[in-house]
Amino acid sequence: MAEPPAALNSGHAIEFAPGVHWIGALDPTLRTFDIILKTANGTSYNAYLIRGSEGVAIVDTVKASFSEDFFARLESVASYDEVKVIVLNHLEPDHSGALPELMRRAPNAKLYISTRATSMLKALLKPDGERFDYTTVGTGDTVSLGDRTLRFLHTPFLHWPDTQCTYLEEQGVLFSGDVFGCHYCDARLFNDKVGDFRFSFDYYYAHIMRPFKQWVLEALAIIEPLKLNMIAPTHGPILRDRPRRYVAHYRELSSSSLAGRISDDERSLIIFYMSSYGNTARMAEAIATGAEQVEGVRVSLYDLEGGEVEPFVDLIEEADALLFGSPTINGDAVKPVWDLLSSLAVLNLVGKLGGAFGSYGWSGEAVRMIEDRMRGLKMRVPLKGVRVKLIPSDEELAVCDTFGREFALELTGQRAGGKVVDMADLA
Template structure:
């Protein structure tokens, strides 16, 4: 690609984005070993011109220089935003100033974000949903609402007549190569997988919903918002997303609910409690319980386990008033998987005060897990009665998992007593 030149993708369709080869970290969570691209596109029809997405603010000049090669500002009739994150909307305010007649099209869920982004309540825009389309004369842009890929506002835009899908961050990756097209650039397969694993993986149910909309389309080319433009075998990337959004291993106990008991133990006390929680759960039909010592494993495979589990129980000692680091390391590594539909619990032995269990319970609630059973805390060495309380915790968790827990009625005054006791 010559510097500053708009790149044709299809008749009347140009890439007008920007290259950012020096970026080494994106959004705190992603490494970018050779940078990234901010892909924006211009589509010309017989009765209008659409600009799809813009670029990060620092690259606005490059974007406008490319755009000016293929369209005059007064020709632009539509600005489509597939995703409002600042790396795609950095040049939006200036584009709106230069093309004030252009109508803005955003997804229904992008409305509040747009107001927050542009700090204005006085905006004119058209919210669009799946099935809505706009005409550029001889060309039609149809919208596919694809929420949570990877923000609530995300959508894809399909140019019907050319079979081009402007997919936003879906099918994108952080990879910078001026040759732009997937059959010309360097090997970006790692970046494609890495991007999915960090950006899309927590939303795999939404990925599957989006694929249901995308798979029936005729796809000649996929034009994502980052990384190579997929013109060679575009459908292979759609198929790869379908694979990635499914569990990676066959589950031989598919009909059972799964409970994973993780623990870490200094003197074996929390370990004995963990065994009892596990054994209690195993007594209940329809539950498959597994026991793992965090000292014997690494975070990444445990995160994979957690993704597929229905329930999680964490056993932690309390050291200097806190749960221990391996527990926090695991609990701070769950942003890449969805956990909000799971059930959680905590337990542990302690020497002095035992705050760790409550702290882990709070963290689990913060991650939006259900924590229906109060954790068991044991001072130092568990007695047989205390181990039985752990087994009961396991049984109750298993009954919750299988939907067989007896419903309880309690009075507010009992709750107040319990919480006073817990603090004391």
């Protein structure tokens, strides 16, 4: 790696556009971020300082343990009494860690956060018992620094409810928060100077943004029309060389890969199962046969024993409905079912239809446990699952067939509605 710029070693700010400075911190030895993410060369906590004719703005801070670097860089280009504006695009501790101290040091500053950030701000300041005044902002709100204007973009759920982007209008710089970021630590700072960070960029998207694809698309709709000279995210390289490439890549990553493979009016139903003696497998086949009778449903049937978790996760992402079949062994569903059902945090499953079925020896808890897990994943479980004691009879297979058909009718909105039930009759 080339030697980092001298300014990085000496705790100086790096000016990358007139009056716009990087005042963040590098964390090259970090190997795991937030429990869930591997960071092969660490990460950076990017914070920015913008100098206008009527004051200075700070956009985001750093993780608390890196405050010293942050304040040293800030002090190298501004004094605290010049700071008029502090913007937090995202309140996660790696960006808000130095906020309480910054607020203490900069008494003239006003804090700007998104509408949805207020309860998080209070929770983060709880240990110190401090309260700061703040202003909540949304799309279209602006703050003037005299000859510079910061415009706020409401971009929630990227990847917390509170997230927003801030756009420096006169220079076309988008301070994007975690959007377009990655855990990649390189003192060369800029995308046209750092090493090959494609893997880190895609990996970050897959683990942080992927569950919120719909929100990414909504954010892109307000980001794409902007004149973009640079994108300055809170982690990883500053994207100054062809920034639009990354916007286009986000759109590609957030778009459906199933669209065009099945028709728009078809619904995808995937049936996963495990079977010890072939009983749950026979149930799965009968359910698939029943579901296939319904027009507009494309059924896929998979034996979990014959696949890896990762590709199944990809399939689940685009499915409209999921059924899981599991035998009950020692009062539980089998491990491959849980392995898959515990690997879905990177997806948005809200509103997908779910259901379960399975053969059992004497108690048959698996089906209800899977249904509970699906509800926990915010899926809708419209039908009580089918349980069969040991070997399914022809009558029981007919019940499976009906279950499959009813489930598919529900999926396509054709199931007889208008039902009236008593609370006491609900399971």
